[in-house]
Amino acid sequence: MKVTGTTGLKGTVNIPGDKSISHRSIMLAGLADTPVKITNFLHAADCWSTIDCMRALRVRVEQGDAGVLTVTGNGFYGLREPHEVLDAGNSGTTIRLMTGLLGVQPFFSVMTGDASLRKRPMARVITPLARMGINVKGREQSRYAPLAILAAEQIQGIEYDMPVASAQVKSAILLAALFANSPTIVTEPMPSRDHTERMFETFGIPVKREGNSIIIEPVQKVDAPEQIDVPGDISSAAFWLVAASIIPNSQLVLVNVGINPTRTGILDILTQMGADITVTNERWSGREPVADIIVRSAKLQGVTIGAEIIPRLIDEIPVLTVAALFAEGQTIVTGAEELRVKETDRLKAVVLELGKMGAAIDETADGLIINGPQKLNFASCNSHHDHRMAMALAVAGAAAQGVEIEEPDCVKISYPDFFSILAALRQE
Ligand SMILES: O=C(O)C1=C[C@@H](OP(=O)(O)O)[C@@H](O)[C@H](O)C1
Ligand SMILES: C=C(OP(=O)(O)O)C(=O)O
CATH class of the missing domain: 3.65.10.10 (Enolpyruvate transferase domain)
Structure with missing residues (x-):
């Protein structure tokens, strides 16, 4: 060029459309039991990696005029075991957030990505998720993808002081926290992007903020909006x-x-x-x-x-x-x-x-x-x-x-x- x-x-x-918000819109809408229309979704490869992963978990994603998406989930407990390895492509956001979401499911899954993604650090999500009772293993002592995510049993809420300011790590923990049996408190060294927290509120999930801490109580379902404008x-x-x-x-x-x-x-x-x-x-x-x-x-x-x-x-x-x-x-x-x-x-x-x-x-x-x-x-x-x-x-x-x-x-x-x-x- x-x-x-x-x-x-x-x-x-x-x-x-915002890439971070596009990813989150698909993941949250995929936990709903009513259809969600998404306008101005970012039709770019990273966000399509998230769509492909969610489709493999049996969430319906249909594309209408002007790129408008309609996402139809099967409810809060409606994700199903994928038949294939999930491919996050080049997208750090997809693999890290999805690891939080998959870690709490009662089924086995494997996530991978392209050569670049397979070199990016994954221990930063695996470590806090392990403290919640989530079992994820990866290549080279769980430092890198591919990641094998075992079926979850009991998920505990945690209090976690994040060593690095990372919205991806924070979001992986917050997604898992929704399915835990006690509240979770995540504290960031510096505030990172808060699109997950805002998207939670859009889906009727209460979010408490105290200084640099975010407190999430487990929920049983989400209240989906009819439409999200990215x-x-x-x-x-x-x-x-x-x-x-x-x-x-x-x-x-x-x-x-x-x-x-x-x-x-x-x-x-x-x-x-x-x-x-x-x-x-x-x-x-x-x-x-x-x-x-x-x-x-x-x-x-x-x-x-x-x-x-x-x-x-x-x-x-x-x-x-x-x-x-x-x-x-x-x-x-x-x-x-x-x-x-x-x-x-x-x-x-x-x-x-x-x-x-x-x-x-x-x-x-x-x-x-x-x-x-x-x-x-x-x-x-x-x-x-x-x-x-x-x-x-x-x-x-x-x-x-x-x-x-x-x-x-x-x-x-x-x-x-x-x-x-x-x-x-x-x-x-
Ligand atoms: O949560 C997100 O959507 C993102 C968080 C940031 O990554 P880190 O959480 O690794 O800082 C950013 O660099 C990335 O482009 C998108
Ligand atoms: C770092 C980026 O994205 P991700 O971490 O999702 O691959 C980016 O878009 O610049």
């Missing part, structure tokens, strides 16, 4: 926010962007860098706040991105690195060691691939140091089969002298139309 430099981006982008994904909007900021003569209107405060670190950091961002038309999409966002080119300054904000922009670091290369002064990222266990080691990958374009970025144990502005040249760069890398490289190329992206197809994981939208917004 070749992306050439452009003199400006202009237009309106309808932001595709907000647009701010992690997808992030590529346009950065691209329009650093490419002169740009103005974009991003429509229907989720602005859940556990996700808006990118808006805070770009604003601190001097970006010209206007959040308008704030409204609710169910229990999730959404808005339209106008972004115009601006002169950016370097910024410090510390551990406390990382969970609120965890997936945005690759594209923020590109922003930092175009900003005046130093940008320092710390506390971002979780990036090493994503689809690829994203700290290493940004240094290596943007380095091919001439960028000098220092890699530290838990972050990056970028001195801007830097001049980038045309180069061939590899996505490392990581969707966020592919899109960050495209933004860098469009803002500079162009880029050739090897292995660009991975954008199908979260944003299948990314390249065609980029082409449509270009001014020359």
Whole structure:
């Protein structure tokens, strides 16, 4: 995929559905006994992995006009033993959340994923689930998938202090907690995205929050809504926010962007860098706040991105690195060691691939140091089969002298139309 430099981006982008919320909508609707309609669902490979897993557990998922889904479950105890190995593909969210949900079922199941997913840490979910009485085993002393999930007997609620801020670990525990015989208290070191908690409330499940703790009482059933409208994904909007900021003569209107405060670190950091961002038309999409966002080119300054904000922009670091290369002064990222266990080691990958374009970025144990502005040249760069890398490289190329992206197809994981939208917004 070749992306050439452009003199400006202009237009309106309808932001595709939130990936995190799309996964959760299918899982919760699959526990209901009435049909749930889901609009603006993200039709991307990761969310389809969740659909395929839930279908294998005998949940009906039908696709109607405009990609609207209708999910029909068989009730709270209605999942059935799958005949096949469940494949989470490239999706960490699918395998980790599903492990919580499968661990409490009275049947055996096996989950696996692609080569990248089979290298990602799974002990972080297996350890707390084991304390609940859930029996999951994996490869290499239960560190990696494939995972074998044994039929559950008695599930206890636990009090768990999470060692890392991870919405996936938190959500796996909270899903299992619904089926336990006593309450569960999960405490996070820093608040991670709370879409599971909000989705629980949408399904009539009470959620108690005390500081950084979440308390869940077991339930016997869920009260499903008739419809869920998935907000647009701010992690997808992030590529346009950065691209329009650093490419002169740009103005974009991003429509229907989720602005859940556990996700808006990118808006805070770009604003601190001097970006010209206007959040308008704030409204609710169910229990999730959404808005339209106008972004115009601006002169950016370097910024410090510390551990406390990382969970609120965890997936945005690759594209923020590109922003930092175009900003005046130093940008320092710390506390971002979780990036090493994503689809690829994203700290290493940004240094290596943007380095091919001439960028000098220092890699530290838990972050990056970028001195801007830097001049980038045309180069061939590899996505490392990581969707966020592919899109960050495209933004860098469009803002500079162009880029050739090897292995660009991975954008199908979260944003299948990314390249065609980029082409449509270009001014020359
Ligand atoms: O819960 C979720 O939907 C997600 C949580 C984050 O992962 P971690 O929980 O591993 O931080 C994030 O990086 C991922 O893209 C989606
Ligand atoms: C890390 C990501 O997703 P997941 O963990 O679900 O694979 C991502 O989308 O950037």
